[in-house]
Amino acid sequence: MYVLMKGCGILVGLSLVFTVSTVFIPSTIQTKAYADEGLDLYNAGDYQRALAYWQPLAERGDPQAEFGLGLLYEAGQGVAQNFDTAQRWYRKAAEQGLSDAQNALGAMYDVGRGFAKDDVQATEWYRNAAEQGNVRAEVNLSNMYRFGRGVPRDINLAIAWLQKASDAGNPAAQSNLGGIYISEDGVKDYSKAAILFQKSADQGDPGGQNGLGIMCFLGLNRPIDLACAANWYRKAAGQGDPSAEVNLGSAYYNGSGIEKDISLAIFWYRKAAEQGNVRAQEYLQYIAEHRPILKG
Structure with a gap:
């Protein structure tokens, strides 16, 4: 998170928020293994047929099919959602060494889904997958080191794992690494951040787009350009990124690089608040108290 407030005693001010991306479950499965037809059906959104294909394979111990069933049950795709x-x-596949399943199992420990939240277990499963070169797990393991969750905080190890995933072209890794380079004392490097955010944004990643907006707004490695900032926030907010929604809402609230429009x-604050963004919720509360005509 990267936040800048303006004004004395005013909650809703000039606000910048940067979210750290976490990579849990892919929208499409990248791994190619024995159950290829199941993967094709899943990626095509034909979940019932994917279930029918994977079920007998999973019952015979095929790890890719086991992972596929985990995806279906976690998201409630073609079956009733059931975290247990x-x-x-996931565990059956993870214990056979399938890195996607290890990452997914780590994510369930990470967020406390299916069993109690456990940062140590999450880190262990992320590490198992990351050491096999799973880029999603590399991003997630980096976050554990960055914030000292399940392991002692170590920004250098966080950077090292993100660099591996970034070099593989992962846009979430690129935006997260850019976020480190604009916010972490001792390793700040705005030139590196700009390159990483641009690489991420070029792939359509909202984290990279929001990061470029922040750099335009603050004038990091470039002149201050409020219109540029608002433009990048809009692109990221249009993809549902809650941090960008907050930043775009603040741009409208303050008339920063865009025409002032409290409505x-x-x-945009409401869209972010509906995703659980606490800062957006605070801003809405402030507006409700100070601009009651706009309540509702």
Whole structure:
């Protein structure tokens, strides 16, 4: 998170928020293994047929099919959502060494889904997958080191794992690494951050787009350009990124690089608040108290 407040005693001010991306479950499965037809059906959104294909394979111990069933049960795709069943299938595949399943099992420990939240277990499973070169797990393991969750905080190890995933072209890794380079004392490097955010944004990643907006707004490695900032926030917010929604809402609230519009500020704050963004919720509360005509 990267936050800048303006004004004395004013909650809703000039706000910049940067979210750290976490990579849990892919929208499409990248791994190619024995159950290829199941992968094709899953990626095509034909979950019932994927279930029918994977079920007998999973029951015979095929790890890719076990992982596929975990995905279906965790998301409730083609079956009733059931976290307990999801984690059991993930574990079967993870214990056979399938890195996607190890990352998914780590994520369930990370967020406390299917069993109690456990940062140590999450880190262990992320590490198992990351050491096999799973870029999603590399991003997630980096976050554990960055914030000292399940392991002692170590920004250098966080950077090292993100660099591996970034070099593989992962846009979440690129935006996260850019975020480190604009916010972490001792390793700040705005030139590196700009390159990483641009690489991420070029792949359509909202984290990279929001990061470029922050750099335009603050004038990091470039002249201050508020219109540029608002433009990047809009692109990222349009993809549902809650941090960008907050930043775009603040741009509208303050008329920063964009025409002042309190109604649109409320609109974007609400979208972020509905995703659980605490800062957006605070801003809405402030507006409700100080601009009661706009409540509702």
